[in-house]
Amino acid sequence: MKYFLLTGTSRGLGEALAEQLIQPEHHLICLSRTRTMNTALISAIPPIDYLEIDLNDTDQIATIMEQAFSRIDRSNVEGIYLINNAAVVSPLSRIEQGRSEQFKQNLTVNLLAPIVLTSLFIRLSESFQIEKRVLNISSSSAKNLLPGMSVYSASKAGLDVFSKCVGAEQGDGANAVKVVSVWPGMIDTALQTEARNMDKETFASADIFQMVKDRGMLASPADVATKLIKLLLGDHFIQGTVIEI
Numbered sequence: 001m002k003y004f005l006l007t008g009t010s011r012g013l014g015e016a017l018a019e020q021l022i023q024p025e026h027h028l029i030c031l032s033r034t035r036t037m038n039t040a041l042i043s044a045i046p047p048i049d050y051l052e053i054d055l056n057d058t059d060q061i062a063t064i065m066e067q068a069f070s071r072i073d074r075s076n077v078e079g080i081y082l083i084n085n086a087a088v089v090s091p092l093s094r095i096e097q098g099r100s101e102q103f104k105q106n107l108t109v110n111l112l113a114p115i116v117l118t119s120l121f122i123r124l125s126e127s128f129q130i131e132k133r134v135l136n137i138s139s140s141s142a143k144n145l146l147p148g149m150s151v152y153s154a155s156k157a158g159l160d161v162f163s164k165c166v167g168a169e170q171g172d173g174a175n176a177v178k179v180v181s182v183w184p185g186m187i188d189t190a191l192q193t194e195a196r197n198m199d200k201e202t203f204a205s206a207d208i209f210q211m212v213k214d215r216g217m218l219a220s221p222a223d224v225a226t227k228l229i230k231l232l233l234g235d236h237f238i239q240g241t242v243i244e245i
């Protein structure tokens with residue numbers, strides 16, 4: 001059995017990943033603030049686990065991770081995987097127009113929560129001598145900088161550096177946890193809708209998001225999820241790298 005711990009399964013890419021991870025030899029544990037309305041997930045056989053968590057509340061993450069690991073049957077586990085998918089794109093504005101509470105929420109959900117989750121994942125999985133991998137869903141926004149996205153870009157650049165550094169720390173030992181950051185490309189999700197629907201006065205780059213939608217440049221969540229699962233379970237999951245798919 002392969003165990004998958006996945007954050008942010010209510011919609012978008014996380015929901016698509018969850019749907020595709022439902023397989024006979026997979027056990028999916030959704031770490032999600034909002035329960036999905038997706039019937040494939042609700043009626044999944046075998047059942048999937050839901051552990052409710054608001055990732056703004058990082059003090060709760062240890063309890064949730066202990067609960068998640070308590071669901072693992074030690075007599076039947078061949079791999080454990082953490083996918084840090086949940087994120088917020090706001091604030092979308094020039095930095096002087098944002099508020100500290102927005103900055104804090106962005107950096108907490110996008111960077112601090114994945115750090116805490118990865119730390120606990122490595123600690124709690126130490127006694128499992130099996131394949132262990134962490135996939136951090138990052139963004140090319142770490143490199144391609146747009147006005148009004150400084151906090152989001154900083155959070156994703158931080159996530160990439162974190163993945164590289166922990167990858168170096170884990171190394172290539174037999175019991176190492178492999179950590180990779182991935183840039184999944186532009187996906188047709190609520191995050192994109194939020195960005196293109198902002199008024200241009202507040203978010204100068206809204207037009208760019210509208211243009212990529214109009215030109216059909218957004219990939220479907222399902223197609224991206226397929227590529228990410230292939231990466232997660234395949235041979236190209238190279239320790240401590242940032243991979244663009």
Ligand SMILES: NC(=O)c1ccc[n+]([C@@H]2O[C@H](COP(=O)([O-])OP(=O)(O)OC[C@H]3O[C@@H](n4cnc5c(N)ncnc54)[C@H](OP(=O)(O)O)[C@@H]3O)[C@@H](O)[C@H]2O)c1
Pocket residue numbers: 007008009010011012013014032033034053054055056084085086087088109137138139140183184185186187188189190191192
């Ligand atoms: N869409 C793109 O073009 C694009 C491009 C590059 C990278 N990405 C990355 O891909 C990942 C998925 O993004 P998406 O496009 O699918 O975004 P999305 O549709 O906005 O979904 C975001 C998910 O994160 C969850 N989330 C947000 N705040 C949370 C919190 N405080 N606690 C728990 N969960 C929380 C949401 O749950 P709720 O329903 O509870 O809010 C939702 O399930 C993100 O890491 C994003 O940065 C997206």
